[in-house]
Amino acid sequence: MSYIITGATGNIGRRVVGRLLEAGIRPRVLTRDAEKARKSYGEHVDIRVGDLSDPASLRPAFTGGSTLFLVNAGPDLAARDAAAVQVARAVGVTRVMKLSSLDVEQEVGTGVWHARGELALRESGLSFTFLRPSGFMSNALGWAPSIRGAGLVRTSTGEGRIALIHPDDIAEVATHALLRWDYEGQALRITGPEALSYAEMTARISAVIGEPLVFQSMSDQEARALFVARREEPEMVAALLSIWSAIRGGRLDTVTETVRHVLGRGPRSFEAWARENAASFRDGSG
Numbered sequence: 001m002s003y004i005i006t007g008a009t010g011n012i013g014r015r016v017v018g019r020l021l022e023a024g025i026r027p028r029v030l031t032r033d034a035e036k037a038r039k040s041y042g043e044h045v046d047i048r049v050g051d052l053s054d055p056a057s058l059r060p061a062f063t064g065g066s067t068l069f070l071v072n073a074g075p076d077l078a079a080r081d082a083a084a085v086q087v088a089r090a091v092g093v094t095r096v097m098k099l100s101s102l103d104v105e106q107e108v109g110t111g112v113w114h115a116r117g118e119l120a121l122r123e124s125g126l127s128f129t130f131l132r133p134s135g136f137m138s139n140a141l142g143w144a145p146s147i148r149g150a151g152l153v154r155t156s157t158g159e160g161r162i163a164l165i166h167p168d169d170i171a172e173v174a175t176h177a178l179l180r181w182d183y184e185g186q187a188l189r190i191t192g193p194e195a196l197s198y199a200e201m202t203a204r205i206s207a208v209i210g211e212p213l214v215f216q217s218m219s220d221q222e223a224r225a226l227f228v229a230r231r232e233e234p235e236m237v238a239a240l241l242s243i244w245s246a247i248r249g250g251r252l253d254t255v256t257e258t259v260r261h262v263l264g265r266g267p268r269s270f271e272a273w274a275r276e277n278a279a280s281f282r283d284g285s286g
């Protein structure tokens with residue numbers, strides 16, 4: 001098998017690449033910036049320059065590969081998934097694992113885009129696995145500036161809960177399933193161990209860093225202003241608002257046993273993630 005990893009310089013892709021390397025496999029990585037990939041991996045991977053928004057650039061990058069780990073992001077991701085799958089099939093790739101989202105099941109936020117991407121892959125005739133994680137624990141790094149600056153976390157999620165998942169668990173499940181290809185045609189619905197409210201997550205970070213923190217609810221309008229200030233694209237602002245609103249309405253509190261079924265151990269806890277990332281939340285971390 002030869003593995004092609006897109007999003008290989010990103011949060012999940014780089015963790016998948018790391019695990020493939022540990023398994024003695026030299027993957028091929030797709031990037032728009034060879035230097036960025038070289039800084040991460042040196043000579044340990046085969047670097048191919050290509051852009052998922054430019055299907056012609058994918059053809060040489062995918063040729064000769066057999067299994068594709070496909071990460072696409074943003075409002076155009078469904079069209080990019082469809083184009084990548086088409087190129088993959090044309091050049092002889094036979095298996096595709098798509099990093100999707102559990103939100104496809106509630107048709108919420110980016111889940112709407114991922115559902116269309118999944119459909120393109122399902123209809124391609126290629127062998128596929130969908131990886132459907134809940135929200136990533138690493139999203140909580142977005143709270144670091146307001147925690148450091150004001151001891152504060154603010155969201156519009158109200159008292160709603162979500163079982164965020166550790167990025168390492170996503171990558172470990174992905175790599176396990178990539179190497180064995182034993183979840184063909186299935187969706188791996190993966191979450192963290194426990195659905196927590198944002199106030200509860202704030203309290204857990206507070207306990208880990210040993211500093212008092214406050215959680216404050218904010219309105220949808222305030223949340224919109226926050227996302228706009230982060231320079232998110234308008235479609236992404238709308239997607240993020242709908243995710244927070246769905247959490248508030250109790251629609252995204254699913255907890256699954258899939259990590260345990262796949263890996264034979266439970267998923268990592270939010271506390272464990274907070275401990276690993278404590279320095280980001282402490283004053284003086286920059």
Ligand SMILES: NC(=O)c1ccc[n+]([C@@H]2O[C@H](COP(=O)([O-])OP(=O)(O)OC[C@H]3O[C@@H](n4cnc5c(N)ncnc54)[C@H](OP(=O)(O)O)[C@@H]3O)[C@@H](O)[C@H]2O)c1
Binds near residue numbers: 006009051074077
């Ligand atoms: N955050 C969450 O809570 C959550 C939950 C469920 C699902 N998801 C899904 O997870 C995915 C994001 O994964 P992530 O956080 O690992 O991504 P990420 O850290 O944002 O990394 C994005 C990666 O995509 C690559 N990339 C971006 N545009 C590209 C293009 N036009 N052509 C080729 N490569 C491109 C970048 O590579 P280069 O810069 O090297 O080209 C980079 O490695 C999204 O589909 C999102 O919907 C996220």
